[in-house]
Amino acid sequence: MVLNQFLILGAALFAMGVYGLLVRRNIVLILLSVELMLNAVNINLIAFESFLVTSQALGQVFAIFVITVAAAEVGIGLAIVLMIFRNRKSANVDDLSLMRW
Amino acid sequence: MTFADWISEPVNWFFLAFGLVVLFCGFRVVTAKNVVHAALYLVGALAGTAALFLLLSAEFVAWVLVLVYIGAVIVLFLFGIMITRAPTGLDEGLDSEQKALPALLSAAVFVMMAWASIDAFGTELITSTGSPTATELLGQSLLGRFVIPFEIVGFILLAALVGGITVARRDLTPAEEEERSAV
Numbered sequence: 001m002v003l004n005q006f007l008i009l010g011a012a013l014f015a016m017g018v019y020g021l022l023v024r025r026n027i028v029l030i031l032l033s034v035e036l037m038l039n040a041v042n043i044n045l046i047a048f049e050s051f052l053v054t055s056q057a058l059g060q061v062f063a064i065f066v067i068t069v070a071a072a073e074v075g076i077g078l079a080i081v082l083m084i085f086r087n088r089k090s091a092n093v094d095d096l097s098l099m100r101w
Numbered sequence: 102m103t104f105a106d107w108i109s110e111p112v113n114w115f116f117l118a119f120g121l122v123v124l125f126c127g128f129r130v131v132t133a134k135n136v137v138h139a140a141l142y143l144v145g146a147l148a149g150t151a152a153l154f155l156l157l158s159a160e161f162v163a164w165v166l167v168l169v170y171i172g173a174v175i176v177l178f179l180f181g182i183m184i185t186r187a188p189t190g191l192d193e194g195l196d197s198e199q200k201a202l203p204a205l206l207s208a209a210v211f212v213m214m215a216w217a218s219i220d221a222f223g224t225e226l227i228t229s230t231g232s233p234t235a236t237e238l239l240g241q242s243l244l245g246r247f248v249i250p251f252e253i254v255g256f257i258l259l260a261a262l263v264g265g266i267t268v269a270r271r272d273l274t275p276a277e278e279e280e281r282s283a284v
Contacts, residue, residue, distance in 0.1 A: 001112055001227045002102070006153070007218035009120050013127050013146075015211035020131030022203035023196050028181050029136060032143055035174070036127055039150055042166070049234075050157040051227050056242040057234055063162050064243070067169055068254045072261035074174050078181040079265035086271070091185040094197075 006047035013040035027081045027091050031074065038070045102224045115156055123149035134195060136186070140178045144171055160233040 013036055020033030042063045049059025085091045107113055126145035133139040147170045154163035197203075243251050273281065 001110070001116060001156070002107065003222050003225050003227050004218055005113075005116060005120070006157070006227075007222065008215050009123065009153075011211050011214035011218065012124060014214065015207040016127045016131050018210050019203050019207035022206065023131065023200055025197055026136060026195055028178065028185060029139055029195065032130055032139055032178065035143060035170075036130055036146065039147060042162075043150060043153060046154050046157050046159045046162060047227070049159065051225070056246055057238050058242070060159050060162050060234060060239055061242050061247055063159070064165060064239075065250065065254055067162075067165060068258055071169055071174055072258045074177055075265040076261045076268070078177055079269035081181055081185060082269045085185040 003047060003051045006043055010040040010043040010047070013037070013043065025092050025094055027084070027093055028078070030093070031077050031081075035070060035074070038066055042066055112156060116153070119149045119152040119156070122146075123153070136182050136195070137179065140175060140182060143178070144175055147171055147175075157227070158233045161236045161239055 017033045017035075017037030017040060020036065021030055024030050024033060045059045045063045045066070047059075049057060049063075052059070081091055084096065088095060090096075108117075123146050126142045126149065129142040130139050130146060133142060147166060151163040151166045151171075154160075154166065
């Protein structure tokens, strides 16, 4: 296996995440795109770990940290979305223009 | 290294199969017109990623991904989708009308990153496949050198959970509070 096949796959996934982040209007779908980008980073970390073979499995440790922080992000993000939906009856970012100049 | 050399390795067939699944599902996550379908396609993308981790001999992380993401995070997402679904059709107007500029930007991001990695690593091979990384090594690393980040990340998770409950909890209206105290 070539290292680059994983890196390019990760880059493609990350680019898709960027596209979704910019195009989507629904907040839940934006969070889904963020998950896609975090996943791309995980692929890179694991591929580099397999490439370099560190004595302490550093890449895998960092991937576990990324997964943990992503779980925390989803939890708090969806709580905020729930609160916004309850107050504004919409989960659409275009409707949240109260603080826009 | 030519493409014929590359494709003759059986492990690359699996990479191609799982990689294409990941790419297709990832593409559908950002283009699907139905919110629930987008979340379910993310399951496919994550399952393909877990399979790739198995190819890269990272077994523990692969199963953590399956348990935490597919088991918990996706359920949370589906829960969020069900709750925030507006009474009238939300499925139209899911995307912004301006699609050309984001597509151009993400293509530029992809080209830049792919060029950088090809420039840096060329056709360097991953040699250490076959035997899985010992979970013991991961555990010793997590509770040895990385014990402080490990504790911090645990604390972050706890704070996020408490914060999520506090934010999402519905405050009682004054009338309801009166009703409660009357009982």
